[in-house]
Amino acid sequence: MKATLIYGAGDVRVETVPDPKLREPTDAIVRVLRACICGSDLWPYGSKPPQDHGDRIGHEFLGVVEDLGAEVTGLKPGDVVVAPFVWADNTCDFCREGLQTSCRHGGQWGSNDVDGGQGEAVRVPQASGTLVKLPVGEDSALLPSLLSLSDVFPTGHHCAVTAGVDARTTVTVIGDGAVGLSAVLAAKRLGAERIVLMGRHTARTDLGRAFGATDVVAERGDEGIERVRELTGGDGTHTVLECVGTKPAIETAFGVVRDGGTVSRVGVPQYPEVPADFGVFFRNITLTGGVAPARAYIEELLPDILDGRIEPGKVFDRTVGLDDVPDGYRAMADRDALKVLIRP
Amino acid sequence: MKATLIYGAGDVRVETVPDPKLREPTDAIVRVLRACICGSDLWPYGSKPPQDHGDRIGHEFLGVVEDLGAEVTGLKPGDVVVAPFVWADNTCDFCREGLQTSCRHGGQWGSNDVDGGQGEAVRVPQASGTLVKLPVGEDSALLPSLLSLSDVFPTGHHCAVTAGVDARTTVTVIGDGAVGLSAVLAAKRLGAERIVLMGRHTARTDLGRAFGATDVVAERGDEGIERVRELTGGDGTHTVLECVGTKPAIETAFGVVRDGGTVSRVGVPQYPEVPADFGVFFRNITLTGGVAPARAYIEELLPDILDGRIEPGKVFDRTVGLDDVPDGYRAMADRDALKVLIRP
Numbered sequence: 125m126k127a128t129l130i131y132g133a134g135d136v137r138v139e140t141v142p143d144p145k146l147r148e149p150t151d152a153i154v155r156v157l158r159a160c161i162c163g164s165d166l167w168p169y170g171s172k173p174p175q176d177h178g179d180r181i182g183h184e185f186l187g188v189v190e191d192l193g194a195e196v197t198g199l200k201p202g203d204v205v206v207a208p209f210v211w212a213d214n215t216c217d218f219c220r221e222g223l224q225t226s227c228r229h230g231g232q233w234g235s236n237d238v239d240g241g242q243g244e245a246v247r248v249p250q251a252s253g254t255l256v257k258l259p260v261g262e263d264s265a266l267l268p269s270l271l272s273l274s275d276v277f278p279t280g281h282h283c284a285v286t287a288g289v290d291a292r293t294t295v296t297v298i299g300d301g302a303v304g305l306s307a308v309l310a311a312k313r314l315g316a317e318r319i320v321l322m323g324r325h326t327a328r329t330d331l332g333r334a335f336g337a338t339d340v341v342a343e344r345g346d347e348g349i350e351r352v353r354e355l356t357g358g359d360g361t362h363t364v365l366e367c368v369g370t371k372p373a374i375e376t377a378f379g380v381v382r383d384g385g386t387v388s389r390v391g392v393p394q395y396p397e398v399p400a401d402f403g404v405f406f407r408n409i410t411l412t413g414g415v416a417p418a419r420a421y422i423e424e425l426l427p428d429i430l431d432g433r434i435e436p437g438k439v440f441d442r443t444v445g446l447d448d449v450p451d452g453y454r455a456m457a458d459r460d461a462l463k464v465l466i467r468p
Numbered sequence: 469m470k471a472t473l474i475y476g477a478g479d480v481r482v483e484t485v486p487d488p489k490l491r492e493p494t495d496a497i498v499r500v501l502r503a504c505i506c507g508s509d510l511w512p513y514g515s516k517p518p519q520d521h522g523d524r525i526g527h528e529f530l531g532v533v534e535d536l537g538a539e540v541t542g543l544k545p546g547d548v549v550v551a552p553f554v555w556a557d558n559t560c561d562f563c564r565e566g567l568q569t570s571c572r573h574g575g576q577w578g579s580n581d582v583d584g585g586q587g588e589a590v591r592v593p594q595a596s597g598t599l600v601k602l603p604v605g606e607d608s609a610l611l612p613s614l615l616s617l618s619d620v621f622p623t624g625h626h627c628a629v630t631a632g633v634d635a636r637t638t639v640t641v642i643g644d645g646a647v648g649l650s651a652v653l654a655a656k657r658l659g660a661e662r663i664v665l666m667g668r669h670t671a672r673t674d675l676g677r678a679f680g681a682t683d684v685v686a687e688r689g690d691e692g693i694e695r696v697r698e699l700t701g702g703d704g705t706h707t708v709l710e711c712v713g714t715k716p717a718i719e720t721a722f723g724v725v726r727d728g729g730t731v732s733r734v735g736v737p738q739y740p741e742v743p744a745d746f747g748v749f750f751r752n753i754t755l756t757g758g759v760a761p762a763r764a765y766i767e768e769l770l771p772d773i774l775d776g777r778i779e780p781g782k783v784f785d786r787t788v789g790l791d792d793v794p795d796g797y798r799a800m801a802d803r804d805a806l807k808v809l810i811r812p
Contacts, residue, residue: 218727223752226727286754374744383562383570393749397741400718400755405737408567408758410630414749 126468127243128449129178133171134457136450137178144239144247149195152251154205157262158271159185159241159466160440161452162209163301164392169453180234182242182466183209184274188262189255196251204262205255207241207248208418209233209275214253222420227253241274242449244468256422259430268437268465269429272306273422276463277436279390280306280367281425282416284314287363287388291315294361296352296380297337300328302439302463303390304367305335309436311365312336313428320352320361322376328462331438345372349379360385366413371395381409388413440465470812471587472793473522477515478801480794481522488583488591493539494557496595498531498549501606502615503585503810504784505796506553507645508736513797524578526586526810527553528618532606533599540595548606549599551585551592552762553577553619558597566764571597585618586793588812600766603774612781612809613773616650617766620807621780623734624650624711625769626760628658631707631732635659638705640696640724641681644672646783646807647734648711649679653780655709656680657772664696664705666720672806675782689716693723705729710757715739725753732757784809 127141144153159182168181186206189199199205212219212227219227229250234240239247248254258270269277280303289295295316297307300323311319312335321337322344323329329340341351353360360382366374369391377387378399390413398411428434442461444452445468452464471485488497503526512525530550533543543549556563556571563571573594578584583591592598602614613621624647633639639660641651644667655663656679665681666688667673673684685695697704704726710717713735721731722743734757742755772778786805788796789812796808 221728223728226751286752384565384567389749393744393746396743396745398744399740400737400742401740402737405733405758407570408630408761410754410756411744412754412756414752417752 125244126446127240128181128446130168130172130181131178132174133169135174136169136181136453138447138449139178141243144245146191146193147247148249149193150250150252151193152189152196152199152248152255153191153245154187154207154248154255155190155245156185156187156241156243156468157204158267159468160271161242161449161456161464161466162275163303165453166457167392169457180240180243182240183233184271184276185241185246186258186267186271186274187246190245192251198252199255199257204258204260206258206270206273206422207246207255208278208422210418211249211254212419213250214419219253222417224417224419225415242466244446254419266429268440269435271465272436272439273418273425273429275416275418276302276439277306277310277425278418278421279303279416281310281421283307283365283367283388283390283413284310286412287365287386289314289316289363291317293363294318294356295363295365296320296322296361297365297367298322298373298377299367299391300325300332301367305332305439306436307365307367308332308337309335309434313434320355322348322352325459345376348376352380356382359383362386363388367391369394374398378404378409383407386410386412390414390416439463443467469588470790471584472525472790474512474516474525475522476518477513479518480513480525480797482791482793483522485587488589490535490537491591492593493537494594494596495537496533496540496543496592496599497535497589498551498592498599499534499589500529500531500585500587500812501548502611503529503812504615505586505793505800505808505810506619507647509797510801511736513801524584524587526584527577528615528620529585529590530602530611530615530618531590534589536595542596543599543601548602548604550602550614550617550766551590551599552622552766554762555582555593555598556763557594558763563597566761568761568763569759586810588790598763610773612784613779615809616780616783617762617769617773619760619762620646620783621650621654621769622762622765623647623760625654625765627651627709627711627732627734627757628654630756631709631730633658633660633707635661637707638662638700639707639709640664640666640705641709641711642666642717642721643711643735644669644676645711649676649783650780651709651711652676652681653679653778657778664699666692666696669803689720692720696724700726703727707732711735713738718742722748722753727751730754730756734758734760783807787811
């Protein structure tokens with residue numbers, strides 16, 4: 125089959141790799157209907173040292189069950205399924221606590237001989253726990269939004285949930301990438317009435333407004349902090365959803381959070397430490413968030429997509445075939461595309 | 469009257485200062501029955517640059533109402549009252565949210581012409597909001613435990629509450645000072661069944677066991693982390709209560725917290741930043757806590773003291789008169805005393 129490999133910064137290739145086969149009785153083989161490129165794929169795409177062998181890449185996909193190991197329950201060939209971006213048994217103590225990203229028998233796509241998501245098919249370990257059956261056909265118009273359940277929408281949701289967003293909280297979302305916009309949608313869905321989106325790309329912030337942002341702040345740094353404070357009577361917002369991962373973004377988060385408030389971060393941190401000095405301490409600021417246990421949220425979010433109440437798939441603004449995945453990476457890295465959908 | 473002043477590191481003096489008088493109609497004058505020395509007083513005692521004038525010091529006291537401004541309600545002369553370690557109107561939006569430390573009209577003892585607590589009397593601003601009436605006489609045997617409501621016990625309680633301690637959470641408390649021991653007592657009161665206390669002073673950890681600690685770990689650093697992990701099946705505890713404030717202590721906290729868990733800190737931070745790298749992110753660790761809004765907790769904690777169900781005042785292991793306050797500082801700095809009670 126064909127699959128995507130990364131050889132180093134700026135060097136993504138689509139090559140022929142061995143077809144996946146069942147290895148463990150808990151495995152499934154899934155033929156990929158839709159995959160996509162994640163903002164977090166852009167970190168290695170931007171900085172990975174060159175190497176002579178490619179590493180499989182991609183961790184968001186949905187597809188059709190083709191083959192099942194003897195111990196897999198709850199699935200049958202032909203089922204349309206979505207996979208969260210980390211595989212997990214969904215039965216261990218961490219999974220039962222809703223932290224499938226720390227599953228005792230889980231792992232990540234594209235490493236340790238597990239396929240990446242940006243290919244024609246994937247061997248899925250712990251298939252009973254990992255995969256969620258979707259009550260749709262292979263040609264459903266809902267596939268983009270359902271694919272978003274793999275990572276980007278639950279990541280925005282995790283950010284809002286861990287921040288404690290509800291109808292009583294004001295919200296600042298930092299970042300107008302696909303995760304930031306998903307966080308806006310998630311905050312709105314959780315009842316937030318005041319959502320300030322910090323971003324400067326009008327096409328993206330327009331989608332943010334459609335998703336529920338009530339205010340857009342294009343300024344950055346101290347100027348951006350001042351602007352959010354102006355909008356909130358000088359106080360900042362109860363919750364801040366940091367969806368970028370850079371040091372300036374997390375510093376802005378601490379600048380716009382209200383005393384007693386919470387900063388939640390889901391942008392993969394490109395910094396080793398965060399401010400935690402006496403000022404942060406005296407203001408009782410909480411820092412939470414982390415890698416989203418998407419699996420924990422899929423059943424909760426799915427009905428809203430099936431009913432058409434939300435359309436998180438609107439973050440996809442470009443579609444490529446598998447052969448054009450390298451172009452998709454370039455488009456996202458150049459900020460030409462917000463998020464690229466792949467139809468293998 | 470006599471009051472305590474600090475002139476620099478190691479230089480605390482008791483001197484005659486002007487008697488406090490009502491200035492605002494919202495003021496009260498309180499004659500101090502009991503005060504004490506806080507672990508946080510030891511930071512300036514250890515490092516304050518010398519100066520030619522003394523600064524008033526002390527922020528924990530209970531006493532008797534002597535005089536009241538015209539606008540003070542709910543109090544009368546002769547009432548025995550306790551003051552939280554930050555004064556507040558208890559009516560603004562932050563106070564209503566339980567964050568009296570960020571009160572819009574509040575402030576700190578011993579600055580801006582407000583008396584410190586380590587003296588014979590105190591002018592109390594925003595007296596209606598700040599003071600809590602205690603249903604005891606001036607000679608009550610409960611005074612030490614009631615004094616602990618001013619700071620040390622609510623601080624331990626705040627640490628446990630913000631960490632989310634309950635019957636289902638395992639707990640590590642870092643530090644066997646008065647705050648750490650108070651955090652043990654608070655965690656036990658909130659239902660925690662497994663409480664690991666990290667501390668190496670046997671007299672103190674013995675009190676920690678009496679307060680509810682189930683395990684004591686004397687080791688520090690990597691060795692201490694390993695020991696706590698051994699005690700918890702390799703995983704660490706759901707909650708970690710960091711009651712010291714040093715960089716090694718907060719680093720230990722991140723080392724002993726379970727994936728998905730919470731580190732809460734109430735030790736005044738002597739570090740500018742905390743670890744927040746990909747490892748912390750992937751493990752979904754939350755950092756919370758901060759300066760405790762003691763006022764928010766006094767009514768909740770008071771009945772347990774009045775009924776004798778808890779005795780947080782056991783952290784006081786030495787009592788001095790006002791003239792001997794400098795000895796009290798020395799004893800605490802030398803770790804000769806755990807926490808020093810002052811009877812002016």
